[in-house]
Every structure is written in C-alpha cells, then in structure tokens.
C-alpha cells in the first residue's frame with residue numbers, strides 16, 4: 001500500500017519552556033489541524049524520542065499524548081533509535097500504513113534537552129556507546145574529531161571546507177523562523193571559535209535543542225478524501241553499522257547511510273541523480289559531507305567541495321539542509337528525523353517562505369550514534 | 384566481577400589487553416559473543432598488553448562529561464597481527480601524533496563512575512591508555 005503524508009507541523013526549535021509531554025502534544029495538535037483531521041480518527045500514534053527518562057524523568061509520553069489530544073483508544077508506541085529515533089518513527093509510520101494495520105497514523109517527535117549542561121546532555125547521548133568506549137569518556141563529538149582528522153589528512157581537504165557547511169546552514173536557518181539560530185555565520189568566526197574536539201570547533205557542531213515536529217500518514221488511495229495537498233513517502237530504508245566505532249574498516253565511510261539509502265532508492269524506484277533536495281544529518285559539519293559521499297552524490301573524498309563550490313546552497317543543483325539542518329535549525333534528538341521530513345514535505349508542496357527550492361523529490365537521512373543506525377526516506381510530489 | 388561479566392569486563396579485571404578472535408582469524412577489541420565478520424564464536428585471544436601499535440588518528444576533547452578528565456586526549460591505535468590488524472580506542476597519557484608508535488598502559492580508573500549517567504555496576508572502569516614509545520627503546 002503506497003503511503004501519503006497528509007499534514008505536517010513543527011514547534012519552534014531552541015530553548016523552550018514546555019517539557020517533552022507538552023512539546024509533543026503541541027506538535028500533534030498542530031499537525032492534525034494542518035490536515036483538518038479529527039484525533040478520534042487516528043489508528044496509530046508513534047512518538048519518536050531518545051531519552052525523556054534520562055533527560056527529565058518522564059516516561060510513557062506516547063500514552064500521555066494519546067490521552068491529551070483525544071486519540072484514545074488509538075494504538076501507541078514510543079520509537080527509540082537514539083538520535084535517529086525520528087527517522088525510525090518515519091519507518092514505523094510507513095510500516096503501519098503499508099501493512100494495512102493502520103489507515104491513519106500520527107508520528108510525533110519530541111525532545112527536551114536544554115535544562116541540562118552540555119556535559120550532562122553529552123553524557124546521556126554518550127551512554128549509547130559500548131563499555132569499552134564509554135569508560136574512556138568518549139562523546140559523540142569526540143568521534144567526529146577523530147574521524148575529521150582522518151578525512152582531512154587522507155583527502156587533503158582544507159579545514160575551511162567544513163566551515164563552509166556551517167556557514168551555508170546558518171544562512172538557510174536565518175530564512176526559517178522555527179530554527180534555533182537566526183544569525184549569519186562567517187568563515188572567520190567559525191574557524192576561530194573554541195576547539196571542542198580537535199580539529200573541530202564549536203561552530204562545527206549542532207547545539208542542544210528543545211523542540212517537536214509531527215507528520216500525518218494515510219494510504220495514498222484515500223488521501224484525496226482528506227486533501228489535494230499531500231506528498232508520497234515513496235521509499236524508506238534502515239540499516240546498522242558497528243556499535244563499536246573503531247571496529248569499522250574505514251570510519252569515513254558511513255555504511256549504514258549507504259545501505260539505508262540503497263533500500264530507500266530501490267523502493268522509490270530512483271537514484272541519487274533524481275533527488276532535488278535533501279535534509280541530511282549534520283550533527284557535525286563533517287557528517288553532511290560523509291553522507292553526500294555515502295549516498296553517491298559525491299565521489300569518495302570529494303564531498304567537501306560541495307559546500308565550497310555552492311552545489312548544496314539553496315540556489316545550487318542539490319540544495320542540502322534548506323531548513324538550516326541540525327547545525328542551525330537545532331537538534332532535539334527524537335524530533336530531528338521528523339522535522340527533516342516536515343521540511344521536505346513543505347518544500348515539495350511549495351509551502352516554504354524565503355527558502356523555497358524547486359523540487360519534485362526529496363531525501364532525508366537521520367543518523368543514530370556516529371552512524372551506528374541510520375534511516376533514509378524518499379518523498380515525492382503526488383502524481 | 385560476576386559470572387555475567389562480559390569479556391571486556393574480564394579483560395579489565397585481569398589488566399590484560401586482549402584481541403578476541405574466531406576460527407577464521409578475525410580479531411576485535413573489545414570481544415563479542417559472536418564474530419562480527421563471520422558469526423562464529425570468538426574462542427581465541429591474542430595478548431596485546433606488551434605490544435606496540437600505531438596512532439591512526441587522535442583528538443583532544445575540550446568539553447567532557449562529568450567525571451571525565453578535561454581535556455581528554457583520545458586516539459585510535461592499530462596493532463599489526465599475523466594476518467590482519469586490529470584497532471582500538473583509548474585515551475593517551477601525553478600528546479601523540481599521527482603514525483606515532485605507542486604502547487598500552489593500564490589505568491585503574493579511567494573516569495569517575497559516580498558522576499556518569501551509566502550505573503557504576505554496569506561495567507568496568509579500568510582500561511588502557513597509550514603512551515609514546517621513545518625512539519631509543
């Protein structure tokens with residue numbers, strides 16, 4: 001059964017007062033309103049969230065949302081796949097409709113993080129690592145530092161090429177009122193910001209973020225009963241890489257991105273050349289580059305050129321992260337994969353102000369850990 | 384250590400740096416219940432405790448979680464085996480550089496588990512950091 005996306009919403013990303021239950025509820029209601037659908041019609045409700053128990057001592061959020069929005073007795077389930085929970089939720093929502101188990105599915109992603117210090121939040125996220133890694137005090141930003149040194153050395157890529165990714169995504173975020181960062185960044189500022197994990201600096205990394213986003217799904221066959229404005233979730237894929245990062249043959253090759261992308265492209269009957277716009281998982285600038293290579297947009301060792309030469313700019317041949325990406329829209333873990341698809345949905349329907357690109361088919365990629373588990377999705381305009 | 388301890392915990396308990404391998408000579412550090420490459424049980428070990436390795440990459444982390452030294456220098460070090468290589472992540476005792484030869488040094492407490500999100504009893508907290516092997520050795 002082909003799967004349609006009927007509606008979308010996101011709450012402003014940044015430092016927010018509401019906690020995860022309310023963030024999720026706000027996005028859920030806004031999404032149902034966007035599609036003009038009554039909550040009592042929902043069959044399934046998925047909540048993508050990484051760590052509300054660890055971040056704020058709140059569990060069972062999916063049930064709370066079902067009750068608070070009037071969706072009882074809909075089936076509900078939390079979807080957890082660390083920082084790829086949102087993308088995994090997209091996969092779960094697709095499965096629910098494609099299998100015929102649900103005729104109307106709401107997916108909500110939410111996370112509340114900013115009440116914690118960078119160190120505390122970093123430790124919650126680092127708790128996904130193997131004991132042999134965790135004992136050393138490793139964080140996700142540390143893996144990025146280790147991998148960036150290898151990439152820059154091996155491919156003789158200039159350090160500035162990473163800063164170009166950050167500058168581009170800040171420029172895009174300034175056109176997105178829901179983005180966390182609303183200020184331009186220049187190369188000099190990025191290059192002189194404090195070191196986080198050599199050779200990477202503060203502006204290579206995404207911030208801590210609170211926020212939520214939601215999407216509504218139904219079979220394509222009944223979509224027109226709700227609206228004429230919908231998009232098709234034509235391909236999804238998901239894959240894992242090693243849990244222990246140093247056991248990979250080549251840490252600069254994101255095999256789970258490549259594998260999940262291959263599945264999504266195959267299901268959608270298209271390839272990288274058919275993608276007009278992409279929302280990639282730029283938790284750190286380097287990852288946007290590595291994903292361009294793993295999906296086959298760029299040759300290995302050449303992805304760094306794309307932000308430098310404008311290929312991935314809003315007016316380039318492949319706009320990447322028009323929303324501002326994780327880097328500048330912000331990265332509320334469980335909400336991110338959902339927000340990526342919200343951006344593509346709006347881009348495909350021509351509903352974006354100030355950063356609209358010309359696109360008929362878009363790609364999302366949500367990464368858990370340091371490429372440990374990845375989901376990819378292809379969305380396209382309805383025929 | 385309880386009988387449920389993982390191979391990682393047992394290695395730490397014995398202050399040993401062991402690569403764990405299957406019958407097809409695929410080795411990993413840490414060990415796994417089944418070989419990630421071929422699915423066979425890992426039933427042999429190679430002792431790397433007295434060996435030296437090469438720094439493949441390193442970083443110096445300025446912002447660390449509670450209970451972790453700051454800054455925290457980390458490296459991925461590769462050991463040459465008879466038929467293959469095996470890599471591992473570890474802290475470094477002093478600054479290292481790409482390609483430098485280093486040796487493992489056992490450290491009792493790598494971070495303060497009382498301050499970590501992970502429960503203290505969940506895993507071992509000792510392990511190996513690396514120090515450069517001086518040229519005249």
Ligand SMILES: [Zn+2]
Nearest residue numbers: 405409418421
């Ligand atoms: Zn094997």
